[in-house]
């Protein structure tokens with residue numbers, strides 16, 4: 001079984017649009033768990049344009065499933081994660097000003113930095129994952145950092161799948177095989193959707209967790225949040 005961790009960034013985007021507390025992020029996260037999702041993901045960004053650092057602290061008090069915090073390990077982010085102690089931290093090399101995450105780590109160029117940061121989180125019993133492209137060299141480099149898991153950056157798969165290019169999954173299959181041989185756990189995320197998740201899950205071996213936000217919240221406008229969470233869970237069996 002592959003776990004579904006729902007990324008609630010977009011709930012915070014909607015809330016922040018009016019300055020109040022509608023929708024209530026904490027209630028939505030609790031409901032998502034009640035609907036069966038096995039995790040909640042957030043990706044606080046330095047400008048707090050959706051998730052605020054305070055949300056991370058508040059969510060920690062109520063999330064009963066796996067809590068995953070993603071982000072670039074700048075000092076403020078490191079301090080937040082070490083204070084909140086989520087189940088997992090996913091390190092993402094976010095470029096300043098980028099509209100969303102748009103690349104995996106160069107695990108060779110940043111090996112020493114990643115090693116240090118990962119060791120610090122692991123000393124505090126926080127599972128680590130690093131965001132990587134489906135590239136054998138980057139996966140091998142990830143293993144050298146000591147990380148527990150990798151998160152495969154799935155945008156290229158999602159784009160290819162939309163155009164009918166199912167072979168776009170092949171690099172992910174290869175990357176997952178290498179990661180598994182090297183003893184790394186495998187997560188995946190970015191632009192996964194109801195349309196493309198089933199094929200990805202069928203093809204990519206040893207997939208432990210997917211984190212899904214943007215498409216899942218958009219799909220919920222049509223089908224409702226409870227239905228959509230259950231539809232993902234069915235596709236991830």
Ligand SMILES: CC(=O)[C@@H](O)[C@H](O)COP(=O)(O)O
Pocket residue numbers: 007009010042043045070092099100101131189190191213
């Ligand atoms: C790491 C990743 O894949 C991103 O999809 C991210 O978690 C979403 O961030 P935004 O919601 O800020 O686009």
Ligand SMILES: NCC(=O)COP(=O)(O)O
Pocket residue numbers: 007041043070151188189190191192211212213214215216
């Ligand atoms: N790690 C990926 C994530 O949390 C959600 O990405 P997206 O579904 O919003 O593209």
